[in-house]
Each structure stands twice: as C-alpha cells, then as structure tokens.
Amino acid sequence: MKGVLLVNLGSPDSPTAKDVKPYLDEFLMDERVIDTPKWLRNIIVRGIILNTRPKKSAEAYSKIWWEEGSPLIVISERFQKKLQKATKMPVALGMRYGSMSIKSAIQELKQKGVDEILLVPLYPHYAMSSYETVVVKAMEVQAEHFPDMQLTTLPAFYKNPDYIKVLSDSISKGLEGFDYDHILFSYHGIPERHIRKSDPTKFHCQLNDKCCSTNSVAHHTCYRHQCLDTTALVKKELGLDPEKTSSSFQSRLGSDPWLQPFTDKEFERLAKDGKSNLVVITPAFVSDCLETLEEIAMEGQEQFEEAGGKAYKHIPCLNDNDDWVALMAKWVNTWEENESLPV
Ligand SMILES: C=CC1=C(C)c2cc3[nH]c(cc4nc(cc5[nH]c(cc1n2)c(C)c5CCC(=O)O)C(CCC(=O)O)=C4C)c(C)c3C=C
Numbered sequence: 001m002k003g004v005l006l007v008n009l010g011s012p013d014s015p016t017a018k019d020v021k022p023y024l025d026e027f028l029m030d031e032r033v034i035d036t037p038k039w040l041r042n043i044i045v046r047g048i049i050l051n052t053r054p055k056k057s058a059e060a061y062s063k064i065w066w067e068e069g070s071p072l073i074v075i076s077e078r079f080q081k082k083l084q085k086a087t088k089m090p091v092a093l094g095m096r097y098g099s100m101s102i103k104s105a106i107q108e109l110k111q112k113g114v115d116e117i118l119l120v121p122l123y124p125h126y127a128m129s130s131y132e133t134v135v136v137k138a139m140e141v142q143a144e145h146f147p148d149m150q151l152t153t154l155p156a157f158y159k160n161p162d163y164i165k166v167l168s169d170s171i172s173k174g175l176e177g178f179d180y181d182h183i184l185f186s187y188h189g190i191p192e193r194h195i196r197k198s199d200p201t202k203f204h205c206q207l208n209d210k211c212c213s214t215n216s217v218a219h220h221t222c223y224r225h226q227c228l229d230t231t232a233l234v235k236k237e238l239g240l241d242p243e244k245t246s247s248s249f250q251s252r253l254g255s256d257p258w259l260q261p262f263t264d265k266e267f268e269r270l271a272k273d274g275k276s277n278l279v280v281i282t283p284a285f286v287s288d289c290l291e292t293l294e295e296i297a298m299e300g301q302e303q304f305e306e307a308g309g310k311a312y313k314h315i316p317c318l319n320d321n322d323d324w325v326a327l328m329a330k331w332v333n334t335w336e337e338n339e340s341l342p343v
Pocket residue numbers: 009010011012024032033034053057070072123127129130188189190191251253284285288289290291
C-alpha cells in the first residue's frame with residue numbers, strides 16, 4: 001500500500017534555552033547546514049554558537065509560541081490532518097530535527113501497511129540545508145531501518161503553475177484593503193558557497209542577474225534563481241508593477257557571504273526611498289514559523305518603522321489554506337493512481 005510522509009524542519013520542545021540548545025545542536029551540527037569539516041563545525045557550533053544563541057533564540061520563540069505549541073509544528077499538524085481527509089492513503093508527519101522524528105513517522109506508516117512512500121519535503125525550493133537534508137536523512141533511515149520500504153520524493157515545486165496560482169491567490173487575498181507602495185518577497189538566505197556546492201544541475205551559478213537555467217539543460221536552477229523564479233511567476237500571475245516589487249534574503253548567520261540583498265537592509269532602503277506602506281511575503285516557507293512570525297512580522301515591522309516607514313503588513317504563509325491542501329491532495333492522489341509527479 002502507498003502512503004505519504006510530510007517532513008518539515010522541526011522546532012524545540014519548548015521556548016526555553018534548555019530545550020532550544022539540543023535542538024540547535026542537532027540542526028547546526030548537520031553537515032548540510034554548517035558545511036565545514038566536522039572538527040571545525042564542532043568548534044563553531046559547540047564552542048561558539050551554543051554558548052549564547054539558545055538564550056537569545058528562546059526569547060524569540062517565547063514571543064511567537066502558541067498555547068498548543070510551536071506554530072510550525074501546530075500548523076504542520078493541521079495540514080497533515082486536512083490532507084489525511086483528502087486522500088485514502090495514510091499520511092504521516094515527521095520533522096528533520098527535534099521531536100517527531102522521520103523514523104517514527106515511517107514506523108507509523110509501516111504499521112498501517114504502507115510499503116511505498118511519497119516523501120514530501122515541505123519546502124518549495126531546493127537548498128542543501130532544507131530540501132536536500134530531508135531527502136538524505138529519509139534515505140538513510142529507510143536504508144538502515146526499513147530496507148523493504150520504497151521511497152519516492154516530490155520534486156521542489158517553486159515554479160509549478162498550480163502552486164503559483166494558489167500562492168498568488170493567497171497573496172491577492174492578503175493585499176485586500178491594504179494600499180501598498182511595495183511588495184517585498186523575503187526568502188530564507190543561505191551562504192553563497194551553498195549555491196555552488198548543492199546545485200542539483202551541477203551547473204555553477206555565477207550569482208548574477210542572468211538566470212543559471214539558461215545555461216542548463218535541466219529543469220531546476222540554483223536556490224537563488226529558484227527563489228527569483230517564484231517572484232517572477234507570482235508577479236506575472238498577479239500582474240504586479242515591477243517597480244513595486246523586489247526580492248531579498250533573510251536570517252543570515254555567521255560572517256561568510258550570504259545571498260543578497262539582505263531583508264533587513266531592504267527595509268531601510270525601501271523606507272528611505274519613500275515607500276511608506278510595505279507588504280512582505282515569505283514564500284520560502286510553507287508554514288509560518290519563528291523566521292516569519294518573529295523576524296519578519298515583529299522585528300521587520302519595527303525596523304521598517306524606525307527607518308521611516310508608516311504601514312506594514314506580513315501576509316501569512318500558505319499554512320493549512322484549503323486550496324493548498326487541495327493542491328497537495330491532487331499531487332499525492334495522482335502519484336497514487338499512476339506514479340506521476342508534478343513538474
Ligand atoms: C526555508 C528553508 C530554510 C533554509 C534554506 C534554511 C537554511 C538555514 N537556516 C540556518 C539557521 C537557522 N534557521 C533557523 C530557523 C528556521 N529555518 C527554517 C528554514 C530554513 N533554513 C525554518 C522554517 C526555521 C524556523 C524553525 C521554527 O521552529 O519555527 C534557526 C533557529 C532559530 C534561530 O536561532 O534563529 C537557525 C539557527 C542556517 C545556518 C541555514 C543555512 C546554512
């Protein structure tokens with residue numbers, strides 16, 4: 001029997017430094033996140049970052065934590081329950097880091113009689129530190145604990161026309177009643193080095209304006225150009241004025257070069273350029289989380305207003321939006337019927 005395994009990033013068990021520390025340890029010790037040799041990663045993570053970051057992160061998590069738990073986990077569970085109602089196959093949810101492991105989610109599917117899984121990394125774009133690490137981890141768990149289980153992976157859907165339509169509709173709804181001067185598409189940043197290292201086409205992007213896909217025979221471009229593709233397609237779908245939109249990259253960590261422009265610098269630039277009313281959307285995330293609810297919706301508003309901006313709105317991620325659930329149901333049900341996957 002076929003089944004679906006949804007995988008998101010994961011969160012600490014509670015917004016305390018005690019629980020944030022082991023979560024960050026697992027996350028940042030991932031060789032696809034901090035991609036240095038292990039001895040150096042140990043020094044960077046355990047010798048430096050984990051001394052101060054857990055307290056700071058716990059304070060940030062406390063600001064966005066819900067009564068039911070971490071927003072990312074709660075939203076992912078709501079999505080899983082709705083998807084379960086829209087398909088005959090068992091649907092399980094696992095997290096790459098922290099509690100709710102991928103192993104226990106596969107175990108749950110196995111107990112329900114599943115021997116063929118569609119793995120759905122809950123990320124629209126392919127980055128070594130998000131999509132790829134989920135796939136590699138699931139394959140490792142499968143090989144070690146479930147050798148008879150078949151695993152197929154849903155491709156990154158950042159430019160799938162149905163996804164662009166659902167995303168655009170939700171943005172269009174969020175724009176209602178807000179007289180904006182500018183829409184900023186803010187994506188999670190990554191170190192520039194990762195672009196070269198993890199390009200699934202093995203074509204090495206030059207990080208310039210020319211899309212690397214024009215030089216590549218494959219369907220996928222690098223993470224940066226995938227993000228810019230999503231922006232371009234939403235702009236086209238909604239007929240947005242190019243003068244009133246731009247893309248940026250948030251959440252940088254450490255002093256290596258990360259993708260630019262940085263979202264926080266964009267807040268300042270836009271306010272200084274006289275854009276008083278700003279809308280921010282965060283299409284690298286399918287569910288709202290620390291990075292959207294605290295960094296963008298709270299901190300971002302403060303930064304923009306301090307720089308002179310007047311009105312600010314963050315449009316929520318797709319979360320458990322019914323159209324988004326229906327689209328995922330269409331993808332998984334089509335795979336169940338005839339093995340075909342969306343492009
Ligand atoms: C959207 C995909 C993501 C990519 C790509 C990504 C890369 C990446 N992240 C860090 C460091 C941190 N990220 C943190 C939180 C976080 N990151 C993502 C997604 C991507 N990260 C999400 C959904 C979240 C929120 C989790 C939640 O519980 O809500 C954090 C933890 C919080 C903090 O201390 O700020 C860190 C650290 C790196 C280094 C990286 C690429 C190299």
